[in-house]
Structure formats: structure tokens, C-alpha cells
Amino acid sequence: MPQLLIITVLLLIIELLYFRIAERFHIIDKPNNRSSHTKNVLRGGGIIFLFGVWLWAVFFGIQYLWFIVGLTMIAIVSFIDDVRSMPNWVRLVVQFAAMFLMFHELGILQWNLWWVVLIAWIVCVGITNAYNFMDGINGITGAYSLAVLLPLIYINSKTPFIDMSFLLVTGLAVLVFCFFNFRKKARCFAGDVGAIGMAFILIFSVGKLMVMSNDISYIVFFTIYGVDTVLTICHRILLHEHLGEAHRKHAYQIMANELKMPHTKVSAIYMLLQLMISFGMLLLPIPHWLYMIIVFVIFGSAYLFFMQKYYHLHEEYLRSKKA
Numbered sequence: 001m002p003q004l005l006i007i008t009v010l011l012l013i014i015e016l017l018y019f020r021i022a023e024r025f026h027i028i029d030k031p032n033n034r035s036s037h038t039k040n041v042l043r044g045g046g047i048i049f050l051f052g053v054w055l056w057a058v059f060f061g062i063q064y065l066w067f068i069v070g071l072t073m074i075a076i077v078s079f080i081d082d083v084r085s086m087p088n089w090v091r092l093v094v095q096f097a098a099m100f101l102m103f104h105e106l107g108i109l110q111w112n113l114w115w116v117v118l119i120a121w122i123v124c125v126g127i128t129n130a131y132n133f134m135d136g137i138n139g140i141t142g143a144y145s146l147a148v149l150l151p152l153i154y155i156n157s158k159t160p161f162i163d164m165s166f167l168l169v170t171g172l173a174v175l176v177f178c179f180f181n182f183r184k185k186a187r188c189f190a191g192d193v194g195a196i197g198m199a200f201i202l203i204f205s206v207g208k209l210m211v212m213s214n215d216i217s218y219i220v221f222f223t224i225y226g227v228d229t230v231l232t233i234c235h236r237i238l239l240h241e242h243l244g245e246a247h248r249k250h251a252y253q254i255m256a257n258e259l260k261m262p263h264t265k266v267s268a269i270y271m272l273l274q275l276m277i278s279f280g281m282l283l284l285p286i287p288h289w290l291y292m293i294i295v296f297v298i299f300g301s302a303y304l305f306f307m308q309k310y311y312h313l314h315e316e317y318l319r320s321k322k323a
Contacts, residue, residue, distance in 0.1 A: 046194010052173030070101035078192035130229035131199030139182035139267035147274035161212035217288035258313035
């Protein structure tokens with residue numbers, strides 16, 4: 001489609017213009033205790049995901065109005081937080097409000113099942129923030145997002161549940177971002193606007209699939225991020241750490257920092273593992289609910305084995321900092 005080529009060119013131009021703006025106003029990600037990088041890098045390059053959805057609406061029509069309004073709200077607040085830190089309660093209020101608009105778009109606001117909606121509300125906001133927690137090394141947000149988008153595109157080509165152009169334009173925005181981020185020396189980072197914005201887009205897309213199929217087991221499309229995030233939080237609780245403090249205890253961080261693996265290699269591993277899980281669910285003759293349980297058990301066990309074998313390296317790093 002010629003529209004996709006035009007959109008790709010526009011996305012490249014927009015990203016390059018954003019770099020000029022970020023340099024002019026010093027929108028920079030400075031290394032801190034959580035960082036896996038050592039040099040200042042432009043922050044907020046993931047704003048291209050929001051522009052991708054806007055361009056899709058311009059070229060293909062506004063089909064999901066309330067979703068777009070929610071995405072715009074959550075992305076703008078996240079971008080402001082990238083530029084100047086905002087109180088947590090402000091970000092959470094906007095995230096819950098944006099999620100409410102998404103649920104309205106999905107048609108799942110059934111008040112006789114208010115408790116189901118409430119649980120879904122909390123889970124989706126949790127996934128959004130988990131996606132942001134995992135944005136810490138070059139390429140991981142873009143690579144993992146492609147790992148979620150590709151099986152969605154595959155399913156949609158066989159059983160349509162969402163406008164295909166929406167998934168394709170989102171994929172193009174991710175590829176443009178990866179061109180500048182999935183490299184040894186990243187030109188930019190996604191920032192909160194990118195990680196949270198992309199999480200919102202993917203949750204909406206998977207949510208459309210769940211509503212159409214009446215199958216919540218498609219949550220396995222977030223398995224790798226979910227296992228790493230949830231078990232890392234549990235680990236930090238056991239260590240009596242403050243969950244709001246910066247840390248480098250995620251499995252991908254230990255791989256990149258303590259094991260000295262290249263960032264792009266770690267990102268590729270996360271992407272390939274998630275693709276394997278997602279397409280395994282689609283192609284293997286196993287009931288989805290059973291497959292979901294098996295996958296969570298296997299990768300939860302793999303996480304525990306990894307930490308048992310390598311977490312001592314992180315403890316040595318912490319002791320060296322104190323010394």
C-alpha cells in the first residue's frame with residue numbers, strides 16, 4: 001500500500017525532528033543506579049509510537065476514537081514525566097483514566113461484572129508499568145514489541161479481529177524506532193512515553209483478540225516480560241527492598257551488566273523466546289489454557305534457576321559499590 005510507504009517516510013522525518021528538539025531542550029537520559037548504560041542518550045524517542053497511531057488515523061480513518069484519546073492522554077503525561085519528573089499519583093490517575101477509555105472502546109464495561117472489570121483494570125495498569133520497568137537496555141522495547149505484534153498480525157491475517165493497517169503502521173513505527181535504538185550505541189531511548197505508550201497499544205490489540213475469541217490465555221504474548229517483572233518484584237519483597245527505588249535485579253539487567261552480554265544480544269534473546277512462546281501457542285495442538293500453565297511453569301522455573309546461578313554476581317557488584 002502506498003500509504004504505508006508515505007507513513008514510513010513521515011515517521012523517519014518526525015523522529016529526526018524530535019532528535020533536534022530533544023537536543024535543543026536537553027531531553028536526556030542520564031545514567032543512574034538502575035541504568036545499564038554509561039553515557040547520556042536522548043530520551044523520549046518512543047514518542048514515534050504515538051505519532052504512528054495519529055498518522056494511521058489520518059490515512060485510514062479514526063476507527064478507535066476512545067482508544068486514541070486514552071493513548072494520547074497517557075503518552076502526553078508520560079512525555080512530561082520524561083522531561084520533568086511528576087508525582088506518581090498523577091501518572092497513575094491518568095493511566096487508570098486512559099485504561100477506562102480503552103475498556104469503553106473494547107466494550108467490556110459491564111457493570112454487572114464490575115469485579116472482573118476492576119481486576120482487568122489493575123492487571124492492565126500493572127502490565128503498562130511492567131513494560132516501562134523492562135525498558136532498560138538498547139533494543140529491548142522495540143524487539144519485544146515486534147515479538148508481540150508479529151503473532152497478532154499472523155492471527156489477524158487468518159481471523160480478523162482488528163484493522164490490519166493499525167497493526168502494520170504500529171509495526172512500522174517500531175521498526176523506525178529500532179533503527180535508532182537497536183544498536184550498540186543507541187541514538188535514543190524510548191522513555192516513558194515510548195514504553196508506556198507501546199504497552200497501551202499492545203494491551204488494546206491483545207484485548208481486541210481476547211474479546212473476539214473469548215480467550216484470556218493470549219496473555220502468554222507477554223510471558224517473558226511478565227515472568228521477569230513479577231518474580232523480580234517478589235524477589236525484592238523477600239529482600240525487604242523499597243519497590244520504588246532504582247535497581248538492576250531484572251534478569252535482562254544481570255545478563256547485560258554482570259554477564260557482560262551485548263545489549264542487542266539480550267534484546268534478541270527476549271524477542272526470540274517470546275516469539276517461540278507465542279507461535280507455539282498458535283501452532284501446537286494443545287488447549288490454550290493448558291499451554292499457558294505449562295509456559296508459565298517452565299519460564300518461571302527458568303528464571304529461578306538463572307537467579308540461583310548468577311544472582312551472586314549482582315551481590316558482588318553491590319558490595320564493590322559500598323567498598
